[in-house]
Amino acid sequence: MKKLWTFKGGVKLAGFKNLSKPSVVKSLPLPKRIILPLRQHIGEPAEPIVEVGDKVYKGQAIATSKSFISASVHASTSGTVIEIKKHNIPHQSGVSELCIVIETDGKDEWYPNIKPNHNPEDLDVDEIRARIREAGIVGLGGAVFPSAAKLKPTRQIDTLIINGVECEPYITCDDALMQSCPDEIVQGVLLLRKLLSPLECIIAIEDNKPDAIEAIKNSIKKLREQGEGRVATIKVIAVPTVFPTGGEKQLIKVLTGKEVPKNGLPYEVGIVCLNVGTTAAIRNAIYLGTPLVSRYVTVTGPLAKQPANYEVLIGTPIEDVIQAAGRVSVDNCAVIMGGPMMGQLLPDSQSPVVKATNCILLEDITPDIHTNVMPCIRCGSCASACPMNLLPQQLYWHAREKSFQKLDHYNLLDCIECGCCSVVCPSKIPLVHYFRFAKSELKEHELNTKIAEQSRVRTQVREARLERIKREQDERKAQRKADRLKKKAAKQKSVEETLVE
Amino acid sequence: MAIFIITLLALFFGIALGYFSIRFRVEGDPIVEQIDAVLPQTQCAQCGYPGCRPYAEAIAKEEAEINQCPPGGEDGIKALAELLGREIIPLNPENGSADEDGRMIAVINEETCIGCTKCVQVCPVDAIVGAAKHKHNVINEYCTGCELCIPPLCPVDDCIQMQPIELTVSTWKWTQPSPYDHGRAA
Numbered sequence A: 001m002k003k004l005w006t007f008k009g010g011v012k013l014a015g016f017k018n019l020s021k022p023s024v025v026k027s028l029p030l031p032k033r034i035i036l037p038l039r040q041h042i043g044e045p046a047e048p049i050v051e052v053g054d055k056v057y058k059g060q061a062i063a064t065s066k067s068f069i070s071a072s073v074h075a076s077t078s079g080t081v082i083e084i085k086k087h088n089i090p091h092q093s094g095v096s097e098l099c100i101v102i103e104t105d106g107k108d109e110w111y112p113n114i115k116p117n118h119n120p121e122d123l124d125v126d127e128i129r130a131r132i133r134e135a136g137i138v139g140l141g142g143a144v145f146p147s148a149a150k151l152k153p154t155r156q157i158d159t160l161i162i163n164g165v166e167c168e169p170y171i172t173c174d175d176a177l178m179q180s181c182p183d184e185i186v187q188g189v190l191l192l193r194k195l196l197s198p199l200e201c202i203i204a205i206e207d208n209k210p211d212a213i214e215a216i217k218n219s220i221k222k223l224r225e226q227g228e229g230r231v232a233t234i235k236v237i238a239v240p241t242v243f244p245t246g247g248e249k250q251l252i253k254v255l256t257g258k259e260v261p262k263n264g265l266p267y268e269v270g271i272v273c274l275n276v277g278t279t280a281a282i283r284n285a286i287y288l289g290t291p292l293v294s295r296y297v298t299v300t301g302p303l304a305k306q307p308a309n310y311e312v313l314i315g316t317p318i319e320d321v322i323q324a325a326g327r328v329s330v331d332n333c334a335v336i337m338g339g340p341m342m343g344q345l346l347p348d349s350q351s352p353v354v355k356a357t358n359c360i361l362l363e364d365i366t367p368d369i370h371t372n373v374m375p376c377i378r379c380g381s382c383a384s385a386c387p388m389n390l391l392p393q394q395l396y397w398h399a400r401e402k403s404f405q406k407l408d409h410y411n412l413l414d415c416i417e418c419g420c421c422s423v424v425c426p427s428k429i430p431l432v433h434y435f436r437f438a439k440s441e442l443k444e445h446e447l448n449t450k451i452a453e454q455s456r457v458r459t460q461v462r463e464a465r466l467e468r469i470k471r472e473q474d475e476r477k478a479q480r481k482a483d484r485l486k487k488k489a490a491k492q493k494s495v496e497e498t499l500v501e
Numbered sequence B: 001m002a003i004f005i006i007t008l009l010a011l012f013f014g015i016a017l018g019y020f021s022i023r024f025r026v027e028g029d030p031i032v033e034q035i036d037a038v039l040p041q042t043q044c045a046q047c048g049y050p051g052c053r054p055y056a057e058a059i060a061k062e063e064a065e066i067n068q069c070p071p072g073g074e075d076g077i078k079a080l081a082e083l084l085g086r087e088i089i090p091l092n093p094e095n096g097s098a099d100e101d102g103r104m105i106a107v108i109n110e111e112t113c114i115g116c117t118k119c120v121q122v123c124p125v126d127a128i129v130g131a132a133k134h135k136h137n138v139i140n141e142y143c144t145g146c147e148l149c150i151p152p153l154c155p156v157d158d159c160i161q162m163q164p165i166e167l168t169v170s171t172w173k174w175t176q177p178s179p180y181d182h183g184r185a186a
Helices: A125-134 A173-180 A182-196 A210-225 A229-233 A248-256 A276-287 A318-324 A381-385 A392-401 A404-409 A420-424 A431-500 B002-023 B030-038 B052-060 B073-084 B118-122
Strands: A025-027 A033-037 A061-064 A079-088 A096-104 A159-164 A200-206 A234-239 A271-275 A294-300 A308-313 A334-337 A359-363 B104-108 B160-164
Touching (some): A033 A079, A061 A096, A125 A276, A159 A173, A159 A182, A159 A248, A173 A182, A182 A210, A182 A276, A210 A229, A234 A248, A248 A271, A271 A276, A294 A318, A308 A318, A318 A334, A318 A359, A381 A392, A381 A420, A392 A404, A404 A431, A431 B052
Parallel strands (some): A159 A200, A200 A234
Antiparallel strands (some): A033 A096, A294 A308, A334 A359, B104 B160
16 A cells, blocks of 8 residues: 655535546537637647648648647548638637637548557657657646657656546546546556656546546456556555645645645656546557547536536537537526636637536536625635645735735745635635736736836837937038048148149 | 044045945946836836936936826836835826726738838837838837827828737736625625
8 A cells, every 4th residue: 555645735525426427428429610729738829731621631630830838739520621710719718719610521531641550569759759749639637738748858757647536526527538448548558658667657546436446457457467567567546535636736745745846847856747538648649540639528517407428529619519418508507617616617608629628517607706705804714725835815915905026925826726715715705716816917017027128128229229320420420521621621732732833 | 542543443434435435336326227127118208208217217316206107007106106115196197097908009000101210210119110111010029009109190190000919818817806895795
């Protein structure tokens, strides 16, 4: 039995996980249109490599990027590119970003170049990395960090953690994946093991998912019986159900006792952490040659008619998914992408399912967060609940005052916006909302400072230039005057000389 | 004896002070630098001075009040008051009103631009490119939104206009939750 640590804070929440019955995964009819945003990941947006009118196949790359922190976008079904323009993306702001819109042809025809790899074990590590990059795989747990960038660490990796914790209430897509495709996940872990050569591999699952734990354990047993000895190094560990154990930093603390340094990445303490969905996607990219074109999405919530897990093509309009799940209209219904704790309230349901969409939660129209807000009584519950060791109460005062220096001093940017402080606040103060607000203010303040600095330099340079031009003009003028005088003097001299002669 | 010691000390400190004033000489006026660092560097001249730096110098000399910078707005006045240990005062309406719409930049309509170079010459941060009788254009990243280039400077009516910068995921901002109502809510 491996020793487990605990992180400070966190809250125990009601799960509501049985609502979406993770043992079954349903499929959806092909949508009429597929909308693929060019930025579904952290980093630079991909650039389109197709044009309007082009015929595309399922799995064909339609946008790529040369930038290291970026990911390609692939057509998720066959059809014709009808538009490359700005379209709503699933974000609480409701802003638009450049998207490729495909009208589907109903054939769902795979790109002919995509072929299964019969000897995936023979590929060398660089080839595997290149294929993961080409497949457009990003972290499917929600952070959507391009996976290829994680898999070339500059130091020895001690622990590879596969995150199947899924700690948010309602969401069961990872649970469903672990139950339906455990072999894919275990094979993915073996591939990652080859890339990273870690000392240990851990698949971490919350102890409220006994079926998933069972499925993964059975898969490991089966592979071992088939003579695959390497699976013996994979440990399946049940972690206690406390929100937010699924947070990368919290999970690392629970499993290894290590803390990721401020502004640092897990590899700096010898750890790489990947979601189970990402691991399965990596396996499929190597074994089957298929890029990331679909994912499991939980459609659930008090207002969902048929809560369930669906395999959804990336780019399917959220509206279509909701309709397929039995609900005809989204009137009087709050559509949240993600869970109730960290999800985003979407202003409309026209936007598509993206790589980050793990859950579509249908709730009652969120009551105004300001109703019944009472003054802070300084009870300190928020500080005890904060899993990042922050002082939400202090941050709250400074956020209201927009004291940027103080906010920075109290490490506002380390806040993971998990929502624990808001949940425990007896005065119902929307603390996380304040922190999100303060973060965007801080970001804007920093941007303005940068622009001001740039303007200052440009003004100085311009003034120096104007001065130089003026000086040069003056010098030229003086020079001309001097020349004129000299000429005049010379002329006079010659006249005098002739006179003398 | 006492007189001798005092004279010696006076001499010693005099020499030391003289030496250090040369050794650690401060170039320029540090308070001007600090004020200049707080100002938004829009270079719009709404304060009545030709740019942010001259305004900073005027504040340092106590020739100008700290409430003459509309782009800096309330936050700017607060920062200046904190820096200089002065009272926070409201923005002087004679200098203009604070812009609530967020960052604006100048946009040139290439259809109507006659290539007069007036805006190119006046731009304090060299954000406009163009040559005589050729269309001009604004480099968006460099524009401070000072409005020096818009009509009446621009001789064409609908050529240069101020427009808000495009909202993206990275520039979108969360709104401030309204402060609690002290429990008096229904």
